[in-house]
Amino acid sequence: MEPEDTSLCPICKEHRENADHNNSVNHRFYFMKWAYNEYRKALVKDRHGIVLEVTEEKMKEPSSNCNQILTSASYKIPLACDFQTVDNKQSFTIVRTFVSYLNSERLSVHYVDHYSIPPKYAKLLKHGLRPFDKMTSAEENDLRELNQLVQRLTKDNYSKFWHILLWMEEKAQGLMLTKFNMEEVTMNIINDKVLVLEVPGLAEKRPSVIVGDFIRIRITGDHTAYKGFVNKVNEKTVEILHVEEELMDCIRTDPGTKLDVSFILSRLAFERMHQGVDRVVRTGMVATLFPRINVRRNSNIIHELRDSDFCNREIIHNFEQKNAVLKILNSVQALPYIVFGPPGTGKTVTIVEAILQIKKHTKKRILVCAPANSACDVLALKLMPYCTKDELIRIHSTTRERNTITKDLMEYSNVEDDEFTKVEMKKLLSYKIVVTTLTLIGRFQRDYNPDCVFVDEAAQASEPETDIAIGLLSVGKQVVLAGDPKQLGPMVTDCAAKLGLGISLLERLMNYEVYKPDASTKAYDSNFITMLKLNFRSHPNILLIPNQLFYDNNLEYVIMT
Structure with missing residues (x-):
């Protein structure tokens, strides 16, 4: 037997001529x-x-x-x-080895990536902007630059600050989802076109799969990947649509086909937040989000309100609510107006009355938003008795389940032939009041320019999320934020939360002098902010502890009659 040629590389079958x-x-x-x-x-x-x-x-x-x-x-x-x-x-x-792009007039591209994470920052963001082993000099320089940018949010670094934190959050959420990838699982087919996948931990929101996310599916042992669209999230399963027929046929032929599944984070919400941040800077609205120490007070009252003018007569007997409505109606300041208070004090009732009074006394176009569908539904239901179907529309995503809303609300919604539809801009502009989520309103950022933006549950939204709505305004237009910074804040990962993404715009603004109570009187300046004090929901014994710990004993228990 001839001796083995050790100079021959077993991988490429060439002679090793040198150490390189x-x-x-x-x-x-x-x-x-x-x-x-x-x-x-x-x-x-x-x-x-x-x-x-x-x-x-x-x-x-x-x-x-x-x-x-x-x-x-x-x-x-x-x-x-x-x-x-x-x-x-x-x-x-x-x-x-390459990635290529198809250029064809027949190809219809439905989605284009915007604000994607810069490759040179990907590893730095993955490590939470902290040093890691074997960093290159370029990575060290980039890390110093990024850490310098996120030290403190200012008017000048507004866009860069939030872009970095949004990239960090996107990276963290994407990594969290990978922990729940599954191998060698099976799926069922229902209605001949829907794949059903059981997801462990889904009931506990782990992973936090939402409608609109994507799922990558491979036959175990095969490199070919198929992408599916999450159409419905149940308690323990997700329903997946728009999967290629090749895979569907394979599962129909053999329902026991083993599949490898990975979750793909939807970037849509992140893209709209990036766009919102840029628009806030581009329109000049960013200046109103950084109040000066000495703000000029303007107490001019153009629209007086008699008791008989109020749609909700209960407000007549609540001084804070009544005064807040009057201030918002007259839009006495250029800064955002804040309505805050604990649960049960009537924040939503207050802004609904303010919206109705603006509709009645002005020709302003009003946008009403909240982070979640449930809050938007409540707002729309409270507005509906005082608005015609030509004045008010509740816009839902086309992927929302119809059985999650009431029949009455359906009549004020973007529904045709019993299905949610996309709203054309011309039709949208015909309404005086538009109610939708903060993320969904980003779809209309090009041509929809309201005069007023109301954000309910504003303490639960991150600042870039709120910017999606504020970015639709021009300088001089009105912003009203309602919420309670003492309750749950934005749901974000720890790394981005620590740098500022976990603080809502409402909470950040309340740290400015103009929104703080007077040091001697403990009273707030009602030209900028109203604290609602009458609590209609809690027993006085339940109210006692949070009143002492968080609200300076300002809350008053009211017996409902």
Whole structure:
């Protein structure tokens, strides 16, 4: 037996001429191929490749089959294409690792990535902007730059600050979802087109899968990935639509087909927050979010209100609510107006009355938002008795389940033929009052410019989320925030929360002098902020502790008659 040639590389089958052999392009390529084959199972069924018949001349044609194959897909592994001419006289190989883009007039692109995480920041954000082992000098410089930018939010660094924190949050949420990837699971098919997947921990919101997220599905042992759209989230399962028929047929043929599943974070909300932040800066509204120490007070009252003018007569007997409505109606200041108080003090009732009074006394176009659908539904239901269907619309996402809203609300909603539909801009502009979530209103950011923005449950929304709505305004328009910073704040990951994403705009503004109570009288300046004090919901013994700990004993218990 001949002795083994130890100078021959077992990976690329070439002689090791020097110590740099392992860094050669040829060796690195074959090593990637070897690693892929070593750690991944063979392809299943007939997915072994594509047979092409080409001539040397045809290879040069832009429209050739070969060129179509090479330029119509995204390859995440080394690709080796072996070609032989029809007359078998010549053969050649194209080896490349690449991501290509298809440029075709027939291709309809429904989604384009915006504000994606810059590649050079990805690893830094993954580590929470903290140092890690084996950092390059470039990474060290980028880390210093990013940490400097997020030290303190200012009017000048507003966009950069929030872009960095949103990227960090996106990275963290994406990593959290990967912890719940599953292998060798099965799915059921219902209604011939819907895949049903059982997700452990879904009832506890782990992972926090929402309608609109995507799920990547692979047949176990196969490299081909299929993408599905989360159409419905149940207590223990998710329902998935828009999966390629190739995979659906495979599952129909063999319901026991083992599948590997991974969750893909939806970027839509992040993109709209990035856009909102940029629009707030571009329109100049950012200046109103950083109140000066000495703010000029303007107490001019243009619209007086008699008791008989109030839609909700209960407000007549509540001084704080009544005064807040009057101040909001007259829009006496350029700064955002804040209505705050604990649960049961009537924050939503107050802003609903203010909205109705603005509708009655002005021609202003009013946008009413909240972070969640449930809060938007409550607002719309309280407004409906005083508005016609031509004045008010409650806009829902087209993916929302119809059985989650009442029949009465449906009549004021974007519904046609018993389905939620997208609202055209011309129709949207015909309404005086629009009610929708903060994220969804980002769909109309180009041409919808309201005169007033009301945000209920504002303490639960992150500042960039609130900016989606505020970014629709121009300088001089009105912002009203209602909420309670003493309750739950924005739901974000710890790393981004510590740097500021966990603080709502409402809470941040209340740290400015103009929104603080007077040091001697403990009273708030009602030109800028109103604290609601009468509590209609809690027993006095329940109210006692939070009143002492959080509200300076300002709350008063009211017996409902």
